[in-house]
Amino acid sequence: MTMPEPASPDVLIIGGGLIGLATAWRAAVRGLSVTLCDPAPGTHASYAAAGMLTPVTELHYGEETLLGLNLASARRYPEFVAELREASGGADPGYRASGTLAVAFDADDRAVLADLHTFQRSLDLKAEWLSGSEARRLEPMLAPGVRGGLLVEGDHQVDNRMLLAALFAALEREPKVRIVRARVAELTVAGDRAAGAVLDDGTAIAAGQTVLAAGCWSGRIRGVPQEAVPPVRPVKGQILRLAVPEVYRPFLTHTVRGVVRSNHAYLVPRAHGELVLGATTEEQDYDTAVTAGGVYELLRDARALIPGITELPLVETRAALRPGSPDNAPVIGPTALPGLLAATGHYRHGVLLTPATADAVAEILATGEIPDVVAPFSPLRFRK
Amino acid sequence: MTMPEPASPDVLIIGGGLIGLATAWRAAVRGLSVTLCDPAPGTHASYAAAGMLTPVTELHYGEETLLGLNLASARRYPEFVAELREASGGADPGYRASGTLAVAFDADDRAVLADLHTFQRSLDLKAEWLSGSEARRLEPMLAPGVRGGLLVEGDHQVDNRMLLAALFAALEREPKVRIVRARVAELTVAGDRAAGAVLDDGTAIAAGQTVLAAGCWSGRIRGVPQEAVPPVRPVKGQILRLAVPEVYRPFLTHTVRGVVRSNHAYLVPRAHGELVLGATTEEQDYDTAVTAGGVYELLRDARALIPGITELPLVETRAALRPGSPDNAPVIGPTALPGLLAATGHYRHGVLLTPATADAVAEILATGEIPDVVAPFSPLRFRK
Numbered sequence: 001m002t003m004p005e006p007a008s009p010d011v012l013i014i015g016g017g018l019i020g021l022a023t024a025w026r027a028a029v030r031g032l033s034v035t036l037c038d039p040a041p042g043t044h045a046s047y048a049a050a051g052m053l054t055p056v057t058e059l060h061y062g063e064e065t066l067l068g069l070n071l072a073s074a075r076r077y078p079e080f081v082a083e084l085r086e087a088s089g090g091a092d093p094g095y096r097a098s099g100t101l102a103v104a105f106d107a108d109d110r111a112v113l114a115d116l117h118t119f120q121r122s123l124d125l126k127a128e129w130l131s132g133s134e135a136r137r138l139e140p141m142l143a144p145g146v147r148g149g150l151l152v153e154g155d156h157q158v159d160n161r162m163l164l165a166a167l168f169a170a171l172e173r174e175p176k177v178r179i180v181r182a183r184v185a186e187l188t189v190a191g192d193r194a195a196g197a198v199l200d201d202g203t204a205i206a207a208g209q210t211v212l213a214a215g216c217w218s219g220r221i222r223g224v225p226q227e228a229v230p231p232v233r234p235v236k237g238q239i240l241r242l243a244v245p246e247v248y249r250p251f252l253t254h255t256v257r258g259v260v261r262s263n264h265a266y267l268v269p270r271a272h273g274e275l276v277l278g279a280t281t282e283e284q285d286y287d288t289a290v291t292a293g294g295v296y297e298l299l300r301d302a303r304a305l306i307p308g309i310t311e312l313p314l315v316e317t318r319a320a321l322r323p324g325s326p327d328n329a330p331v332i333g334p335t336a337l338p339g340l341l342a343a344t345g346h347y348r349h350g351v352l353l354t355p356a357t358a359d360a361v362a363e364i365l366a367t368g369e370i371p372d373v374v375a376p377f378s379p380l381r382f383r384k
Numbered sequence: 385m386t387m388p389e390p391a392s393p394d395v396l397i398i399g400g401g402l403i404g405l406a407t408a409w410r411a412a413v414r415g416l417s418v419t420l421c422d423p424a425p426g427t428h429a430s431y432a433a434a435g436m437l438t439p440v441t442e443l444h445y446g447e448e449t450l451l452g453l454n455l456a457s458a459r460r461y462p463e464f465v466a467e468l469r470e471a472s473g474g475a476d477p478g479y480r481a482s483g484t485l486a487v488a489f490d491a492d493d494r495a496v497l498a499d500l501h502t503f504q505r506s507l508d509l510k511a512e513w514l515s516g517s518e519a520r521r522l523e524p525m526l527a528p529g530v531r532g533g534l535l536v537e538g539d540h541q542v543d544n545r546m547l548l549a550a551l552f553a554a555l556e557r558e559p560k561v562r563i564v565r566a567r568v569a570e571l572t573v574a575g576d577r578a579a580g581a582v583l584d585d586g587t588a589i590a591a592g593q594t595v596l597a598a599g600c601w602s603g604r605i606r607g608v609p610q611e612a613v614p615p616v617r618p619v620k621g622q623i624l625r626l627a628v629p630e631v632y633r634p635f636l637t638h639t640v641r642g643v644v645r646s647n648h649a650y651l652v653p654r655a656h657g658e659l660v661l662g663a664t665t666e667e668q669d670y671d672t673a674v675t676a677g678g679v680y681e682l683l684r685d686a687r688a689l690i691p692g693i694t695e696l697p698l699v700e701t702r703a704a705l706r707p708g709s710p711d712n713a714p715v716i717g718p719t720a721l722p723g724l725l726a727a728t729g730h731y732r733h734g735v736l737l738t739p740a741t742a743d744a745v746a747e748i749l750a751t752g753e754i755p756d757v758v759a760p761f762s763p764l765r766f767r768k
Contacts, residue, residue, distance in 0.1 A: 242676055277676075292626055292661075293694030296683035299676055310677030317698060 009035040011365055012196050012207035014184050014221060015214035016041025018160065018350060019343050021167040022358035023213060025087065028176040030366040035205055036171075037197070038214075039183045042164040045215055048239055048320035050268045050276040051163070051351045053077060054155035056125045057100045057257055058348070059116065064123065065376050066329045070349060072373050073356030077158065080355035081166075088169035094159025096271055100255040103135055103142060103149035105304055109259035110147040117150055127152045139252055141308045146258075157255050157268050160351050180205075184214075187223035187340070194339035197223075209365055211341045216286075216323040218331075218344040228337035231382050232345045234286050234321035238294035239278035241316035242309060249273060251308070258305040265301035267309075275312065277302050280319075281348075290317045322347050325382075332357055332377045333370055341365070342379045393419040395749055396580050396591035398568050398605060399598035400425025402544065402734060403727050405551040406742035407595060409471065412560040414750040419589055420555075421581070422598075423567045426548040429599055432623055432704035434652045434660040435547070435735045437461060438539035440509045441484045441641055442732070443500065448507065449760050450713045454733060456757050457740030461542065464739040465550075472553035478543025480655055484639040487519055487526060487533030489688055493643035494531040501534055511536045523636055525692045530642075541639050541652050544735050564589075568598075571607035571724070578723035581607075593749055595725045600670075600707040602715075602728035612721035615766050616729045618670050618705035622678035623662035625700035626693060633657060635692070642689040649685035651693075659696065661686050664703075665732075674701045706731050716741055716761045717754055725749070726763045 011027050013020045016038030024034045052058070055070030081093040104110035120127045128151045135149050136142045171177045183200045187210065196206040212218045216234035244251040252269040268276040280294045295317055302309055325331055325345035330353060335342050343361045346353050360374040370378070395411050397404045400422030408418045436442070439454030465477040488494035504511045512535045519533050520526045555561045566583045571594065573579060580590040596602045600618035628635040636653040652660040664678045679701055686693055709715050709729035714737060719726050727745050730737050744758040754762070 240676075289697035290699075291694065292624075292683055292687070292696050292698045295679065295698050296687060296694070299680035299683070303676070303680060310675065310680070312676050313673035314676045314679050314701060315674075317701070 008206045009033040009178070010208050012037065012205055012210045014197065014210065014212055015218065016179065017044060017046040017213065017215055018164065018167070018354045019346065019357055020211070020213035021164070021171065022354045023211060023343055023361045024177050025084070025167060025170050025174065026358040026362035027365050028174045030362050032176065032365055034177045035180060035207065036177065037180045037182055037184050037199065037205070039181060041179060041181065042168065045320040045322055045350060046160055046164060048237065048318045049160045049351050050239060050266065050278045051158045051160040052100070052155070052255055052266065052268055053157055053352050054100050054152070054255065054257070055352065056120060056127055056152045057102050057150070057155045059120060059125070061119065063328070067123070069356055069373055069377065070352055073353045074156070076355040076359065077156070081158070084166050084170055087173065088166045089173060091166035091169040092162055093166040094162030094270070095156070096158065097156045098254050098269070099151065099153045100155035100257060101135060101139060101149055101151050102257040103305060104147045105145070105258060105260040106147065109261065112259050113150055126154055139254060139256060141251060141306050142256070143305055143307050146305065155255065158351060159270055163351070184221060187221055189223060189225065189337070192338065194337050209339050209341065211343055211361060211365070213343040215344060216321045218323060218342065224340070225337055227383070228335040228340055230331045230335070230342045230344050230379055231326055232323040232331065235324040235347065236282040236284045236287060236319055236321055237279040238290055238298065238317070238319045239276065240295065240298055240314060242275040242277060242312040243315045244269070244273045244275050244312060246273070248311070251275065252306070256305060258301065260301040260304045263297070263301050265298065265305060267302055267306060275309070277309070286321065288319045288321060290319050294319070322350070330357065330377050331379045332360060332374045333364060333379060335379045336383070392590045393417040393562070394592050396421065396589055396594045398581065398594065398596055399602065400563065401428060401430035401597065401599055402548065402551070402738045403730065403741055404595070404597035405548070405555065406738045407597060407727055407745045408561050409468070409551060409554050409558065410742040410746035411749050412558045414746050416560065416749055418561045419564060419591065420561065421564045421566055421568050421583065421589070423565060425563060425565065426552065429704040429706055429734060430544055430548060432621065432702045433544045433735050434623060434650065434662045435542045435544040436484070436539070436639055436650065436652055437541055437736050438484050438536070438639065438641070439736065440504060440511055440536045441486050441534070441539045443504060443509070445503065447712070451507070453740055453757055453761065454736055457737050458540070460739040460743065461540070465542070468550050468554055471557065472550045473557060475550035475553040476546060477550040478546030479540070480542065481540045482638050482653070483535065483537045484539035484641060485519060485523060485533055485535050486641040487689060488531045489529070489642060489644040491531065493645065496643050497534055510538055523638060523640060525635060525690050526640070527689055527691050530689065539639065542735060543654055547735070568605060571605055573607060573609070573721070576722065578721050593723050593725065595727055595745060597727040599728060600705045602707060602726065608724070609721055611767070612719040612724055614715045614719070614726045614728050614763055615710055616707040616715065619708040619731065620666040620668045620671060620703055620705055621663040622674055622682065622701070622703045623660065624679065624682055624698060626659040626661060626696040627699045628653070628657045628659050628696060630657070632695070635659065636690070640689060642685070644685040644688045647681070647685050649682065649689060651686055651690060659693070661693070670705065672703045672705060674703050678703070706734070710766060714741065714761050715763045716744060716758045717748060717763060719763045720767070
């Protein structure tokens with residue numbers, strides 16, 4: 001934070017969400033100097049998110065490769081947050097080994113979960129089928145009609161806002177990292193190589209390597225040659241935060257995910273009484289309005305699973321934009337432009353994939369070697 | 385606003401909602417000097433309200449006497465806002481002669497409206513029965529299933545926030561009125577007569593007459609003798625504000641009230657694109673939390689009437705406390721303590737009753753005469 005101007009860092013990171021911030025930290029740990037630019041770091045999707053670390057519960061057909069990365073990042077989490085707590089001088093990153101319970105509202109929803117269970121077992125993933133009454137024994141607030149579900153004891157959560165705060169605290173103490181609260185106007189290309197960027201106010205930052213970590217805006221930085229533009233688009237999510245008054249605690253102890261008449265809903269209980277309720281998935285370009293319909297559907301589905309939410313204060317409504325990619329998998333690694341890396345496209349898994357992405361990108365920045373676990377997610381896979 | 389301290393006004397008004405502010409203005413017009421005390425004037429129920437001026441649509445059995453006051457205040461509104469506009473130097477009080485359409489969702493709800501229509505006609509009130517298709521011709525956003533309703537062309541609306549702003553502007557220009565942003569700690573009683581009040585900071589204000597206009601808090605001012613305490617209680621209302629984007633305007637042109645599976649819902653469209661959607665009625669003591677259940681029910685019922693609200697941004701959620709009285713009618717006039725008047729208990733009609741109440745209280749303050757229209761609402765009626 002005290003480097004002299006103008007800076008010529010080893011690495012320029014464009015974007016200060018969880019991915020950019022964690023990458024800055026891990027790159028500094030590897031000995032690299034970093035400048036991170038964002039007009040409002042930590043305020044977009046990373047701030048809105050629910051922080052589920054649920055690779056097994058959120059498994060989708062055809063995403064076995066992504067599962068490998070998701071599991072690796074989930075496994076890395078306990079160590080990652082322990083290191084971060086130390087690096088930050090004691091900030092609690094809000095990791096909670098709460099386990100996840102996925103439940104079904106009706107018979108059709110039950111069939112969806114049963115299919116998921118079959119698929120999970122075929123991959124040797126640990127998930128236990130519970131009857132409705134077994135599920136209610138674990139979570140007494142579940143609706144009487146809930147048709148059973150899946151207990152995934154290894155799917156946890158992190159309070160993404162506490163995680164952001166811990167990252168800011170760690171970077172504050174890290175002399176190799178400078179955060180510039182400004183927008184990048186244009187990438188600088190010199191001799192067919194990314195060479196840094198120019199900020200909105202005209203400041204030029206020269207850097208040996210540049211990382212695009214600007215979420216759904218990663219494809220809109222001027223000056224990036226067409227063949228190096230990450231193919232990301234905004235996927236809107238609306239999300240609510242309820243408060244659980246002392247007298248009702250513990251309201252839920254596990255993350256509860258539900259399939260409600262084919263809609264997916266989830267409730268993530270924080271240790272300090274916040275209950276996060278999400279989320280819509282909408283293709284609405286860059287619109288971030290909270291809508292009457294979005295809030296209605298979230299409350300309707302959550303209420304079907306947990307009728308008792310009715311009494312809880314609704315303390316926040318928010319919408320943010322996930323960075324989606326053509327195959328719903330992240331875009332991590334060197335782009336077609338030498339000196340330019342991408343770390344974006346994390347879609348619904350940005351919080352989960354923060355440790356694995358930050359470690360891998362730091363490794364690439366420090367050594368040029370691409371770790372096996374992220375190799376399938378190269379930006380180059382979209383080339384025709 | 386420029387009177388020397390310590391002030392000894394003719395009148396002390398405790399409470400700066402619409403009733404208190406309008407009473408201050410009307411009393412000043414009658415030549416009286418006024419000090420109004422409120423730690424946060426214009427921020428509670430008066431700010432939350434929807435501003436419906438709908439005495440005919442909101443008619444209830446057994447409330448014929450209240451109807452007379454409601455109608456008188458509704459008739460007074462156009463002149464009241466014209467005078468206020470002039471007094472404020474041109475502020476628009478947001479009065480809108482939009483008419484009101486009350487619709488029914490199902491056959492049972494239709495029967496409720498038909499009963500209301502019969503009652504309205506028995507009192508010679510003007511209300512026109514419309515079929516479902518006639519109602520949809522007036523308001524094309526109405527749900528296809530809506531079973532007809534009542535058009536009340538004389539039931540209008542005022543933007544209560546614009547009305548508050550106009551009152552503040554008028555009082556700013558009125559040298560006879562001083563607004564003190566502080567809480568009253570205790571009423572002063574001298575020789576069996578109200579004599580002013582002491583503020584939280586110890587400041588004493590001596591006044592010949594004092595008006596209790598503190599909404600649901602009017603019964604909790606220390607120092608008021610038991611027999612003079614207005615019997616008011618808080619009745620919580622949750623209310624939402626949506627925004628109608630330019631491209632959808634006009635979304636609605638009338639205030640739409642609906643009976644939806646026996647629940648009452650309303651949508652009030654403002655000229656500038658705000659759509660107010662209310663309101664719950666809850667006995668929750670002084671709790672003002674916006675709850676998941678309250679927001680859910682409001683959206684559910686409004687959506688049943690006007691499915692298109694789904695697309696509209698939800699820009700505000702709020703809860704406030706109506707001052708309810710034992711007979712749901714206001715409490716206006718001299719109390720059992722000489723020198724102490726009440727102007728409270730307006731329940732769901734505070735905005736509607738602002739002109740009639742302010743005029744009547746100003747009349748009593750100036751002349752001691754109680755206007756016939758408010759005589760039935762004397763605080764003394766609750767004496768055993």
